[in-house]
Structure formats: C-alpha cells, structure tokens
Amino acid sequence: MxxxxxxxxxxxxxxxxxxxxxxxxxxxxxxxxxxxxxxxxxxxxxxxxxxxxxxxxxxxxxxxxxxxxxxxxxxxxxxxxxxxxxxxxxRTGDHVHLGCPQCGTISEFETDLVLKLAQEVARREGFTATGIRIEVRGICKACSEAQVR
Amino acid sequence: MxxxxxxxxxxxxxxxxxxxxxxxxxxxxxxxxxxxxxxxxxxxxxxxxxxxxxxxxxxxxxxxxxxxxxxxxxxxxxxxxxxxxxxxxxRTGDHVHLGCPQCGTISEFETDLVLKLAQEVARREGFTATGIRIEVRGICKACSEAQVR
DNA sequence: TTGTGAATGCAACTGAGTCGCAACTGAGAG
DNA sequence: CTCTCAGTTGCGACTCAGTTGCATTCACAA
Incomplete structure (x- = not known):
C-alpha cells in the first residue's frame, strides 16, 4: 500500500x-x-x-x-x-538548467518561455515537441557579486 | 591575404x-x-x-x-x-536544434525566444548568460504527415 | 636568427556505456 | 496456487570517446 x-x-x-x-x-x-x-x-x-x-x-x-x-x-x-x-x-513544470562554470553550481529556473517555444516551433515549423532541454551557461548572481565587490 | x-x-x-x-x-x-x-x-x-x-x-x-x-x-x-x-x-543568430528520433534529422530554428530567455534569467535570477543550448526532441513535419497519410 | 615557452605526436591509459550469454523471475494462464 | 516462458538480470569481456605524460618540434617575440 x-x-x-x-x-x-x-x-x-x-x-x-x-x-x-x-x-x-x-x-x-x-x-x-x-x-x-x-x-x-x-x-x-x-x-x-x-x-x-x-x-x-x-x-x-x-x-x-x-x-x-x-x-x-x-x-x-x-x-x-x-x-x-x-x-x-x-516533471510537469517546465524548467531550465542554469550552470555557472565559476562555482560549478547548477540551479533551476521555471519559465513559460519553454511552453512558448514549443508552440512557436509547432506553428512555424510543424514540429511537435515531445521534450525540450534547455541549458544556460553563465555567471550566477553570487559569483558576479563576488567579482564586483 | x-x-x-x-x-x-x-x-x-x-x-x-x-x-x-x-x-x-x-x-x-x-x-x-x-x-x-x-x-x-x-x-x-x-x-x-x-x-x-x-x-x-x-x-x-x-x-x-x-x-x-x-x-x-x-x-x-x-x-x-x-x-x-x-x-x-x-554564430550571431540564436538558434535552436530540433531533433526527430523517427527519421534522425536534426534541423535548426531561429527564434528571438532565446534572447528573451537570457533577459528573463538576468532579470529574475541575476544570472548573466554567456551561452544557451536548446535542443528540442519531437516529431518533424515530414514524419507526422507520413503518419497521418 | 635565435631562445624559449607553448604546442604537437605518440602511446598508454581511463572510464562511461554496451553486449552476449547462461541463469533467474514476474506475472499471466490455467 | 502452480506452471511456464518471455523478459530480465548478473557477469565478464569488450568498445571507443576522451585524457595524459613525455620527448620532440615549432611559433613568434626580441
């Protein structure tokens, strides 16, 4: 049970x-x-x-x-x-992975842009998305604050 | 030269x-x-x-x-x-890769949603994107037309 | 032209992922 | 509840992408 x-x-x-x-x-x-x-x-x-x-x-x-x-x-x-x-x-909620090479942290970010992308791909290209993987590389908040300091 | x-x-x-x-x-x-x-x-x-x-x-x-x-x-x-x-x-133009497992084709798709994503991540998360990789899996137009036929 | 730190070729290595096969087992039929 | 067998597992050997240490070579600044 x-x-x-x-x-x-x-x-x-x-x-x-x-x-x-x-x-x-x-x-x-x-x-x-x-x-x-x-x-x-x-x-x-x-x-x-x-x-x-x-x-x-x-x-x-x-x-x-x-x-x-x-x-x-x-x-x-x-x-x-x-x-x-x-x-x-x-999962149900669409999310994006944010990776910061400086500190090696991977965080997640929810946004409806993922859904919008699927819709745009379908509308303009006739492509039926079954899965979307988005990975963003960049400098996270903590690291950029540490640099400015 | x-x-x-x-x-x-x-x-x-x-x-x-x-x-x-x-x-x-x-x-x-x-x-x-x-x-x-x-x-x-x-x-x-x-x-x-x-x-x-x-x-x-x-x-x-x-x-x-x-x-x-x-x-x-x-x-x-x-x-x-x-x-x-x-x-x-x-390249300069932001693009997305569309992959169809059925026919194995990889195609590309340009959209300003990539730029919008970078902006949203910066605004809401303080994350400065240096590179974005987007890969969409799904059924391409040709394959879905072939199925309906 | 020369000196030197950086880059190359080579060969040995690492480690993620795969495969063939014999033994085992989940779950449906009776 | 038991039987059966296709599907699954453990095992060990294998593949192959990517890395590394080292002696040799090379780009380029002076």
Whole structure:
C-alpha cells in the first residue's frame, strides 16, 4: 500500500506494460528520492546501499527504458561536473538548467518561455515537441557579486 | 591575404593571444567550411585529408580551447546520432536544434525566444548568460504527415 | 636568427556505456 | 496456487570517446 501510494513511477511503468522487477523498483525509488541530479554511477552506488548485488548494466538498461518511456530526462549539465550524463524525473513544470562554470553550481529556473517555444516551433515549423532541454551557461548572481565587490 | 580575409576564427584566436599553429589553422578551416555539425572523429578525418599526420589529441585539445574561448559550441544533439559530442561555430543568430528520433534529422530554428530567455534569467535570477543550448526532441513535419497519410 | 615557452605526436591509459550469454523471475494462464 | 516462458538480470569481456605524460618540434617575440 505504501508502495502503491508513493510509487507513481512504478505505476506509470506497469501502465505501459513494463515488468516491474525488484531492481527496477529500487532504482525508481532512488530516483524519486534523490535530492538533485544523479549520474549512472551515483545511481548505482545509491541503489547498492540497499541491494549490493545490483549491476551496472541493469542501471544503464533501466535508464534507457525510462528515457524512451519519457519518464526521466537525460542531461549533461553543460559538462560542468564531468563528462557523464545526469538524470532527473520528468516533471510537469517546465524548467531550465542554469550552470555557472565559476562555482560549478547548477540551479533551476521555471519559465513559460519553454511552453512558448514549443508552440512557436509547432506553428512555424510543424514540429511537435515531445521534450525540450534547455541549458544556460553563465555567471550566477553570487559569483558576479563576488567579482564586483 | 586570402587567409586573413576569410579567417575570422583564426583572427579571433590571435586576438586572444592564442598561438596560431598549422594544425589549429587547419582545424579552424575545416570547422568553418563544414556543412553541418561535426563530431571529433569526423573533424579528425576531414583534417587528415589535408594533413595525414594530425593527431586525435590535438583535435581534442583544440576543441577544448575553442569551447573555452567561446568560439564553438558543444552539442550532443539529443544523442540521436550517437553518444559523442558535436561542434559548431558559434554564430550571431540564436538558434535552436530540433531533433526527430523517427527519421534522425536534426534541423535548426531561429527564434528571438532565446534572447528573451537570457533577459528573463538576468532579470529574475541575476544570472548573466554567456551561452544557451536548446535542443528540442519531437516529431518533424515530414514524419507526422507520413503518419497521418 | 635565435631562445624559449607553448604546442604537437605518440602511446598508454581511463572510464562511461554496451553486449552476449547462461541463469533467474514476474506475472499471466490455467 | 502452480506452471511456464518471455523478459530480465548478473557477469565478464569488450568498445571507443576522451585524457595524459613525455620527448620532440615549432611559433613568434626580441
């Protein structure tokens, strides 16, 4: 019951006819409870704290599944933190990632310009957007204030 | 003279005090004349047609240089074409990449929403954007027409 | 023309992500 | 509740993009 009540990702999966294994359930739980963005290695490490036998390949296969099901988004966060990919649950609110190379911080920013972009692309180009990834590189407020000081 | 007249990238480099070697000149030329987006491997192959001795490491080091100088942008084109990175000269007009997973086509789309986004991020967040990468995944016009048919 | 710090080629390395295969298991049929 | 099997997992080997250390070469300022 607790699982069913909280397991929105799990629910979404079984709705799509995707078999819900112990490993997938665990990975979904970790993704759901993760504070920020996780890469594959971090996801594996976190999952292994609960089930030490889970394998790297399973993590990659599950991420692939979730990506193609549209349940998670893949980001690279402008490679400020490394060369790998990062993953986050797809949410309802459209948001943009702001990355500051000076301090390495990634923050998020909600704006309806994302929706407007999807509409403009549809209107002018006949292109039906299913996912939009926006990553902005620049100097964050804290860093620019520190410089002026 | 011919070089100086066309070599805007080269010019930009020497303005920044970056030494202009034979290899860099060649890579810049290839990037300038490339029809679309190139990944590191393609850039190396193209450059080797002129200078077969140029090395992979030099390509990566030069790309790193151009990225941090803000002269080229790094994209992954939503990994429709592969897992590597793609590079393109930074241009004046802001544009967005549209990728259709069905046919694998990447197209471009110019819109002033990019500029508006930069302004909104600055106004509401105090974040000074230096580069914006927008990649839209979806169904292109041709594919959606083919489906309806 | 020369001196020197920066850049190159080379070869070895790193690490993210993939793949084939044998063993295992979720969940639907009975 | 049990049986069955396609789908999934763990494992180990593999691929390949990108990096690094080092000896050699080169751009360019003086």
């Amino acid at each position: 607790a699982l069913a009540a909280r397991g929105s990702l799990a629910e979404a999966l079984s709705l799509r006819g995707i078999r819900l294994t112990r490993q997938r359930r665990l990975l979904l739980e970790v993704l759901d409870n993760a504070p920020g963005h996780l890469n594959a290695r971090e996801l594996l490490q976190a999952a292994r704290r609960t089930d030490p036998t889970i394998d790297r390949a399973t993590v990659y296969r599950t991420l692939h599944l979730l990506k193609t099901s549209g349940l998670v988004d893949e980001l690279d966060l402008l490679h400020l933190e490394g060369e790998e990919h990062y993953y986050e649950r797809r | 011919a070089l100086a007249a066309r070599g805007s990238l080269a010019e930009a480099l020497s303005l920044r005090g970056i030494r202009l070697t034979r290899q860099r000149r060649l890579l810049l030329e290839v990037l300038d004349n490339a029809p679309g987006h190139l990944n590191a491997r393609e850039l190396l192959q193209a450059a080797r047609r002129t200078d077969p001795t140029i090395d992979r490491a030099t390509v990566y080091r030069t790309l790193h240089l151009l990225k941090t100088s803000g002269l080229v942008d790094e994209l992954d084109l939503l990994h429709l074409e592969g897992e590597e990175h793609y590079y393109e000269r930074r």
